[in-house]
Amino acid sequence: MSNLHSGVGQAAAHFTSREHRLLIDGHWVAPVDGHYFPVEDPATGLVIARVAEGRAADVDKAVAAARRSFESGTWPKLKPNERARLLYRLADLLETHANELAELEVLDNGKPLSFALRGVAGIADIQMRPSAAA
Structure with missing residues (x-):
């Protein structure tokens, strides 16, 4: 490899x-x-x-x-507030490792880095945090 x-x-x-x-x-x-x-x-x-x-x-x-x-x-x-805490933590981890995850997306499917970074941010901001707040 x-x-x-x-x-x-x-x-x-x-x-x-x-x-x-x-x-x-x-x-x-x-x-x-x-x-x-x-x-x-x-x-x-x-x-x-x-x-x-x-x-x-x-x-x-x-x-x-x-x-x-x-x-x-x-x-x-888990109580809803405990689930929310874990989902917020997952969103934070996605942001912390956004560059690494985006680089892997670039290598895996040829996305431009800027698109891959927006995709990782979108998962954290559009999926994880709203789910936690629900």
């Missing part, structure tokens, strides 16, 4: 340098069948990362974990 790209910060370069698994039931796990796919930088054609390919068995595990969490996990037991 190569993550050489002018203007990419250390955090984004580090992120692209490792293999990525699936987040299921709070754990990073390899796909059941071991399949990964290459992610290419559309500007250069270079493989910048390898990502787990979730297939039916992985989806079934993820859905079962989500159902368990929804029915008996922490989130449904």
